Amino acid sequence: MSNDGEITITVCPGLTKKGKPETFDHIDISPGDTISIVGPTGSGKTAFINDIEVFAQGDTVTGRRVLVNGEVPPERFIRDPACKPIAMITQNTKCLADLSVGEFLEMHVATRNNLQENIIADTISLANEFTGEKIVAEARMSSLSGGQTRSLMIADAVLISKAPILLLDEIENAGIFKEAVISHLKGLRKAVIFVTHDPYVSMLSDRRIVMKGGEVVSILSPGDDETEALRKVREMDEEMSVLRERIRVGEVIGSGSF
Ligand SMILES: Nc1ncnc2c1ncn2[C@@H]1O[C@H](COP(=O)(O)OP(=O)(O)OP(=O)(O)O)[C@@H](O)[C@H]1O
């Protein structure tokens, strides 16, 4: 079966950590949607995207249910990795295989019967749009930095797995270009859900799900209300990137140079 057809996911409410019913009605996630999940540490952000990852049917700690196109998803979505329409990338996503980048991608392409020409070169070049440190096919997977690994996993999920839904758990400090990732994935009509503590990533998303005590407490769509603030935050983010780079190369940031 092809897993690049358009699908809509619906998250139905479960129970809070205290065992009370959640108050939201349901949350639909459609192709091209970008959603951020925000909230304090321990508020249930990872649990929320885990529910989506496993297509929860009241069988996780939250009691939520997740539907695909309005129905309980078929068993193969859950059991067969080649059919699974979801890719989850976390801060701990690592590749343990001692292979080169090219060999790793070739292995993955072989399992997917993906016969598209130049797929490996295309995947590496897409990954390189997301990270400042260029990846080459000959590099060992084990030698990639966190940002390079995450960028490669996103490009792999998009081009090789062709996953229509990406779940990204706190990848913001990994040195990847957030806006490039978001606009690229939106252009491809991928649904992307970010768990994030980064105001810039939250503000780039169309919708913001706010968590507290294991519960979805609000769902915001700030839209034009945040346009002006987003412009400022983008400038601040650029300044932070420059600063980060200067610190990385060993500069002392004197008051006159900032
Ligand atoms: N609705 C819920 N009912 C019961 N337990 C829950 C619920 N939501 C989350 N939990 C549990 O609470 C703990 C913290 O949740 P989680 O790891 O999702 O928090 P988080 O927001 O991702 O935190 P962090 O920002 O530190 O990553 C986990 O053990 C999780 O299983």
Ligand SMILES: [Mg+2]
């Ligand atoms: Mg978490």
